[in-house]
Amino acid sequence: MNMDFHERYPIDEVGVTERVDRLNRRSIKKESKLSGLKLALSMIDHTTLEGSDSPGKVIQLCSKARTPFAPMPDLPTLAAVCVYPTMVPVAVKALEGSGVHVASVATAFPSGLAPLSVKLEDTKYAVEHGATEIDMVISRGKFLSGEFQYVFDEIAQIKEACGLAHLKVILETGELQTLENVRKASILAMMAGADFIKTSTGKVQPAATQPVTLVMLEAIRDFHQSTGKKIGMKPAGGIRKAKQALQYLVMVHETLGLDWLHKDMFRFGASSLTNDILMQIVKQTDGVYQSSAYFSND
Amino acid sequence: MNKRLNVRKTYKNFIGGAFVRSESGHVYGVTGLSIPPDMNTAQEKANPILAQACRSTRKDIREAVVHARKAQNGWASKTAYLRGQIIYRIAEMLEDRKANFTEELTWAGISKRAAAKQVETSIDRLVYYAGWTDKLSQVFGSVNPVATPHFNFSTPEPLGVVAIFCADESPLLSAVTAVAAICTGGNSAVLIPSQAYPLSALSFGEVLHSSDVPPGVVNILSGIHNEIMDPLASHMDVNGICNWTDHPASQALLDEHAARNIKRITHQSWGDGTSDEFESPYLMMQFQEIKTTWHPVGY
Numbered sequence: 181m182n183m184d185f186h187e188r189y190p191i192d193e194v195g196v197t198e199r200v201d202r203l204n205r206r207s208i209k210k211e212s213k214l215s216g217l218k219l220a221l222s223m224i225d226h227t228t229l230e231g232s233d234s235p236g237k238v239i240q241l242c243s244k245a246r247t248p249f250a251p252m253p254d255l256p257t258l259a260a261v262c263v264y265p266t267m268v269p270v271a272v273k274a275l276e277g278s279g280v281h282v283a284s285v286a287t288a289f290p291s292g293l294a295p296l297s298v299k300l301e302d303t304k305y306a307v308e309h310g311a312t313e314i315d316m317v318i319s320r321g322k323f324l325s326g327e328f329q330y331v332f333d334e335i336a337q338i339k340e341a342c343g344l345a346h347l348k349v350i351l352e353t354g355e356l357q358t359l360e361n362v363r364k365a366s367i368l369a370m371m372a373g374a375d376f377i378k379t380s381t382g383k384v385q386p387a388a389t390q391p392v393t394l395v396m397l398e399a400i401r402d403f404h405q406s407t408g409k410k411i412g413m414k415p416a417g418g419i420r421k422a423k424q425a426l427q428y429l430v431m432v433h434e435t436l437g438l439d440w441l442h443k444d445m446f447r448f449g450a451s452s453l454t455n456d457i458l459m460q461i462v463k464q465t466d467g468v469y470q471s472s473a474y475f476s477n478d
Numbered sequence: 479m480n481k482r483l484n485v486r487k488t489y490k491n492f493i494g495g496a497f498v499r500s501e502s503g504h505v506y507g508v509t510g511l512s513i514p515p516d517m518n519t520a521q522e523k524a525n526p527i528l529a530q531a532c533r534s535t536r537k538d539i540r541e542a543v544v545h546a547r548k549a550q551n552g553w554a555s556k557t558a559y560l561r562g563q564i565i566y567r568i569a570e571m572l573e574d575r576k577a578n579f580t581e582e583l584t585w586a587g588i589s590k591r592a593a594a595k596q597v598e599t600s601i602d603r604l605v606y607y608a609g610w611t612d613k614l615s616q617v618f619g620s621v622n623p624v625a626t627p628h629f630n631f632s633t634p635e636p637l638g639v640v641a642i643f644c645a646d647e648s649p650l651l652s653a654v655t656a657v658a659a660i661c662t663g664g665n666s667a668v669l670i671p672s673q674a675y676p677l678s679a680l681s682f683g684e685v686l687h688s689s690d691v692p693p694g695v696v697n698i699l700s701g702i703h704n705e706i707m708d709p710l711a712s713h714m715d716v717n718g719i720c721n722w723t724d725h726p727a728s729q730a731l732l733d734e735h736a737a738r739n740i741k742r743i744t745h746q747s748w749g750d751g752t753s754d755e756f757e758s759p760y761l762m763m764q765f766q767e768i769k770t771t772w773h774p775v776g777y
Contacts, residue, residue: 468709468713468735469536469539470715471713474714
């Protein structure tokens with residue numbers, strides 16, 4: 181695997197788009213659709229990252245993560261709840277005993293423009309208060325100006341500060357400009373110790389797209405082949421419809437195989453996706469099209 | 479011999495402000511009782527299919543309801559005055575294409591005079607309802623006397639998304655009246671035109687398209703009623719059903735689906751659509767809800 185990030189990493193952009201188009205044409209119906217939807221539901225990092233977040237809102241969010249839809253108690257819980265560091269204690273308390281993880285964004289999310297010492301403190305604060313997963317942002321400015329070593333060292337130090345908590349590294353692909361940069365950043369993050377790589381903060385447009393996700397999945401596959409390490413993937417932002425979620429699952433299965441079709445290896449960062457999946461699940465069982473008016477808006 | 483072939487119009491569904499075919503690609507032949515002048519070969523005369531209309535499926539219905547829902551809030555929150563102006567604009571556009579619509583209606587076997595009358599009645603009806611937009615809450619709203627120190631008032635508010643099933647008789651007037659009476663008050667609509675004579679209602683979509691009606695407020699889908707009534711009436715995101723068809727079997731089906739989430743449903747006998755009840759604010763009120771507000775005063 182090429183480790184000199186100053187060299188070209190050629191990516192066939194047309195090929196990527198065409199492969200995505202081809203995979204999107206898979207037809208998934210009936211039982212397989214239903215189990216796909218339930219799988220996607222179990223992979224959601226239910227997220228609220230607004231300046232206006234309050235303990236009340238986070239508690240609501242947590243109760244949705246524990247019990248996505250009360251009339252169907254057999255549904256899986258969501259994978260995690262993703263909040264800002266100061267909301268971590270609230271979420272930890274609300275999710276006690278549910279098996280739902282608490283993820284916290286850290287490292288001066290979403291810009292990442294703070295000194296390293298502040299970022300480390302930010303991370304330690306979240307971990308000490310009980311976050312089991314940390315979503316960090318990389319320094320995109322440094323990356324784009326070619327200071328790869330800086331970015332690498334930063335990720336490595338944050339990883340150390342995480343201790344036992346899982347580290348998800350947000351590349352913010354919407355700011356990386358090319359697919360080539362996406363692949364470089366993916367490999368760099370995995371080399372530096374990421375447990376997951378994640379597309380976006382959700383604060384920059386475009387957020388997660390399928391071509392970007394495919395490039396990252398292929399980077400994960402190549403990394404696994406050369407090192408034997410399995411890294412997880414989390415597309416985040418812009419995935420709102422159940423149909424999109426199923427298309428992502430097809431992509432994961434075709435690129436990485438069954439081992440990655442589990443919430444330990446693949447996550448969706450989303451907030452409105454949950455309800456659309458629930459509506460589709462109820463549609464599959466009830467047979468009639470659903471209305472968002474009948475689903476809690478958390 | 480240089481005989482020119484006429485360029486015929488493809489009749490399409492009108493969903494979310496765009497003219498689209500059914501996702502299935504299926505169509506059904508619309509037959510006429512008289513023959514358009516350009517149908518002059520022996521074969522065309524023997525089998526006068528006027529046009530192929532979209533045979534919509536449940537997925538087209540789903541699309542239409544999504545667009546109607548998305549558009550409804552924005553439409554209802556426009557000022558009543560503006561909504562009135564837009565409805566009046568539809569009348570202007572329809573007047574402009576009067577000859578066109580008259581001819582299209584004669585294909586359905588209506589005499590030229592009756593067709594012209596139907597188009598004129600349609601235009602007048604739009605003007606009538608355009609005037610009602612900013613009067614509805616004056617006439618049907620009220621300030622209510624209550625025994626506590628509250629300011630208590632009631633105003634009509636639109637129901638939301640309404641499914642409309644049009645009659646076979648006077649197909650244009652039926653579609654126009656439905657749009658005028660139901661959408662004027664701030665509802666959005668999924669309109670299913672007459673199954674036998676859908677063409678004039680589908681062309682009415684073109685009039686709406688050029689009248690500043692926001693995309694999605696009116697969606698028009700042709701098809702076999704037996705196939706599309708079921709997914710549309712059972713859709714949980716539809717708030718009301720307006721039924722002007724006269725089939726007892728479909729009434730029962732619609733009633734059953736309406737009960738699922740307590741949709742408001744009305745069955746009315748359309749007749750020829752010229753009776754007073756179709757030019758009345760009470761028709762608008764069928765798809766309005768009265769909201770009452772208690773506002774504390776005096777402390």
